[in-house]
Amino acid sequence: xxxxxxxxxxxxxxxxxxxxxxxxxxxxxxxxxxxxxxxxxxxxxxxxxxxxxxxxxxxxxxxxxxxxxxxxxxxxxxxxxxxxxxxxxxxxxxxxxxxxxxxxxxxxxxxxxxxxxxxxxxxxxxxxxxxxxxxxxxxxxxxxxxxxxxxxxxxxxxxxxxxxxxxxxxxxxxxxxxxxxxxxxxxxxxxxxxxxxxxxxxxxxxxxxxxxxxxxxxxxxxxxxxxxxxxxxxxxxxxxxxxxxxxxxxxxxxxxxxxxxxxxxxxxxxxxxxxxxxxxxxxxxxxxxxxxxxxxxxxxxxxxxxxxxxxxxxxxxxxxxxxxxxxxxxxxxxxxxxxxxxxxxxxxxxxxxxxxxxxxxxxxxxxxxxxxxxxxxxxxxxxxxxxxxxxxxxxxxxxxxxxxxxxxxxxxxxxxxxxxxxxxxxxxxxxxxxxxxxxxxxxxxxxxxxxxxxxxxxxxxxxxxxxxxxxxxxxxxxxxxxxxxxxxxxxxxxxxxxxxxxxxxxxxxxxxxxxxxxxxxxxxxxxxxxxxxxxxxxxxxxxxxxxxxxxxxxxxxxxxxxxxxxxxxxxxxxxxxxxxxxxxxxxxxxxxxxxxxxxxxxxxxxxxxxxxxxxxxx
RNA sequence: GCCCAGAUGGCUCAGUGGCAGAGCACUUCCUUGGUAAGGAAGAGGUCGGCGGUUCAAUUCCGCUUCUGGGCUCCA
Numbered sequence: 001x002x003x004x005x006x007x008x009x010x011x012x013x014x015x016x017x018x019x020x021x022x023x024x025x026x027x028x029x030x031x032x033x034x035x036x037x038x039x040x041x042x043x044x045x046x047x048x049x050x051x052x053x054x055x056x057x058x059x060x061x062x063x064x065x066x067x068x069x070x071x072x073x074x075x076x077x078x079x080x081x082x083x084x085x086x087x088x089x090x091x092x093x094x095x096x097x098x099x100x101x102x103x104x105x106x107x108x109x110x111x112x113x114x115x116x117x118x119x120x121x122x123x124x125x126x127x128x129x130x131x132x133x134x135x136x137x138x139x140x141x142x143x144x145x146x147x148x149x150x151x152x153x154x155x156x157x158x159x160x161x162x163x164x165x166x167x168x169x170x171x172x173x174x175x176x177x178x179x180x181x182x183x184x185x186x187x188x189x190x191x192x193x194x195x196x197x198x199x200x201x202x203x204x205x206x207x208x209x210x211x212x213x214x215x216x217x218x219x220x221x222x223x224x225x226x227x228x229x230x231x232x233x234x235x236x237x238x239x240x241x242x243x244x245x246x247x248x249x250x251x252x253x254x255x256x257x258x259x260x261x262x263x264x265x266x267x268x269x270x271x272x273x274x275x276x277x278x279x280x281x282x283x284x285x286x287x288x289x290x291x292x293x294x295x296x297x298x299x300x301x302x303x304x305x306x307x308x309x310x311x312x313x314x315x316x317x318x319x320x321x322x323x324x325x326x327x328x329x330x331x332x333x334x335x336x337x338x339x340x341x342x343x344x345x346x347x348x349x350x351x352x353x354x355x356x357x358x359x360x361x362x363x364x365x366x367x368x369x370x371x372x373x374x375x376x377x378x379x380x381x382x383x384x385x386x387x388x389x390x391x392x393x394x395x396x397x398x399x400x401x402x403x404x405x406x407x408x409x410x411x412x413x414x415x416x417x418x419x420x421x422x423x424x425x426x427x428x429x430x431x432x433x434x435x436x437x438x439x440x441x442x443x444x445x446x447x448x449x450x451x452x453x454x455x456x457x458x459x460x461x462x463x464x465x466x467x468x469x470x471x472x473x474x475x476x477x478x479x480x481x482x483x484x485x486x487x488x489x490x491x492x493x494x495x496x497x498x499x500x501x502x503x504x505x506x507x508x509x510x511x512x513x514x515x516x517x518x519x520x521x522x523x524x525x526x527x528x529x530x531x532x533x534x535x536x537x538x539x540x541x542x543x544x545x546x547x548x549x550x551x552x553x554x555x556x557x558x559x560x561x562x563x564x565x566x567x568x569x570x571x572x573x574x575x576x577x578x579x580x581x582x583x584x585x586x587x588x589x590x591x592x593x594x595x596x597x598x599x600x601x602x603x604x605x606x607x608x609x610x611x612x613x614x615x616x617x618x
Numbered sequence: 619g620c621c622c623a624g625a626u627g628g629c630u631c632a633g634u635g636g637c638a639g640a641g642c643a644c645u646u647c648c649u650u651g652g653u654a655a656g657g658a659a660g661a662g663g664u665c666g667g668c669g670g671u672u673c674a675a676u677u678c679c680g681c682u683u684c685u686g687g688g689c690u691c692c693a
Contacts, residue, residue: 088688098623099687183688184621191690195621198688226686230629239625239666239684298692343693348619349684351691363693448693460693497693529650556649557656564654578652590653597653 277318
């Protein structure tokens with residue numbers, strides 16, 4: 001260790017046993033190993049503050065690496081950062097590591113903690129580091145990314161790791177952790193590179209917080225749309241039919257139809273006209289559009305009468321043909337076509353995920369043909385439409401402006417114009433957004449609307465895309481005021497994104513307790529005895545005529561059992577019908593959403609239900 | 619597509635190199651009950667598919683389909 005500058009923990013800086021680091025004037029974390037002067041720094045207590053957890057979790061990642069090194073001596077480590085949901089470490093190992101092995105690693109980590117190692121730091125020159133890790137290509141890869149000439153090494157017991165820190169003073173601060181999952185991860189995030197083993201974990205300052213976190217995860221799992229979807233018989237998949245191809249069961253289809261109807265009305269009152277294009281189009285058309293070249297690997301192709309056809313992965317081409325069919329005037333613009341377009345995309349097998357990521361889905365797709373001058377107002381109108389839908393369901397969402405991707409058609413200047421158009425619409429109305437560099441569609445930039453699911457994952461739903469390219473490729477035009485032929489701009493947009501993904505998120509958002517206007521079965525009548533079934537059936541018919549899905553539960557089960565079954569199906573209103581109700585022409589309601597019971601007359605009940613149907617209006 | 623882990627009645631899950639198990643659901647019967655599981659009987663599985671090892675495979679091995687957790691990519 002000659003030449004190494006070693007930082008001793010100077011006792012003067014240790015204000016208490018509970019300090020695990022400091023924050024300097026710039027908000028940076030300085031760990032106790034690095035801190036030299038306590039002036040102008042704020043101590044970080046050993047608690048669950050964001051800064052404290054960052055240090056604790058990073059050190060826990062190191063502790064895990066130390067344990068793995070002891071259990072698998074040939075393992076080599078790449079990077080082990082702190083992420084939103086804890087920490088991970090990527091490493092290469094000869095053995096296969098599975099979920100079961102996590103327990104063994106945790107046990108070893110606990111053993112190491114008992115050895116009460118302190119964590120020390122020393123610095124060496126990059127040159128020395130290159131020599132020191134000459135036999136470790138992963139460490140060399142890490143070193144190659146560090147521009148500094150001096151690098152730091154952290155040491156606990158025999159274990160040393162190249163690291164920038166920060167770390168807790170000793171292992172005694174690392175008692176409350178859990179290794180959560182083992183996964184594969186590409187070296188450097190590059191799909192073509194080697195795949196390393198990654199273990200994720202979480203850590204807190206105290207056991208209670210760790211337990212609370214694990215409980216929260218369990219709760220989130222209960223809301224998983226795949227679980228609720230099976231329980232409520234909303235949708236299914238079938239091994240023989242193939243992966244990523246959802247089947248909508250009656251309950252799910254009823255919910256979906258309600259959503260479709262709400263959206264139909266919302267589109268019509270906003271001046272959209274329904275259209276529909278074919279499911280498959282000749283490949284020549286996909287060549288003209290650029291899909292064949294830019295999106296071909298995601299398309300399903302087939303042959304009919306020796307001609308190649310492509311199943312549509314997007315709906316724009318169909319809408320363009322409909323636009324072209326009749327001559328358009330500037331007076332027609334903006335012209336808005338919408339379609340619940342079924343699309344097929346060959347998503348990689350590993351990315352399929354319940355209804356959130358499938359190979360066949362239906363977009364609430366629309367294309368707005370307008371003049372360049374109209375872009376800003378059209379985009380704004382769409383943003384307001386998005387907001388109305390999000391508010392209806394109480395979603396928080398974020399917007400991202402996605403710019404030109406690597407694989408794209410069209411001139412840079414056109415791209416810039418379109419991108420600026422999107423930004424202007426948002427800036428002009430002071431709507432917040434972030435930039436997703438290179439995340440645009442191949443034909444144009446877009447605004448993505450992202451919603452967070454029960455597990456905190458963000459999903460792209462709505463999207464607004466400005467497109468100068470397809471109008472040019474298909475040579476579409478309108479007659480301007482001065483009788484010249486001009487090219488319109490296309491705005492591609494979806495509000496839900498897809499019914500599949502949106503319903504998945506709705507399911508998790510409501511934990512299956514859908515609002516009345518969406519619930520698959522909205523009212524279930526429970527007649528107490530056979531003699532009350534006729535009255536229940538009459539009421540059911542009245543509701544059905546009003547467009548309210550109602551059922552009568554007249555199975556040969558006890559009253560309690562039938563109420564329990566209805567409750568478990570998450571039906572908003574369970575209505576019990578007995579002698580009293582038949583006699584007075586009333587209903588006894590169990591209101592699942594309000595969690596209360598009360599009696600109403602038939603008329604009062606109808607008024608209440610119709611009122612609640614209206615809540616689904618946008 | 620890549621890494622890891624799985625697949626046992628409709629569902630949730632036990633279990634085993636030698637006869638396949640439970641709860642719920644389902645069917646029939648009894649029960650007609652006033653707000654979250656009344657009772658009895660019964661039916662239902664080539665242990666995901668194909669191949670191999672073995673006297674014998676649901677169990678061990680290989681491939682494959684599908685599922686789950688990630689990576690990469692996307693609505």
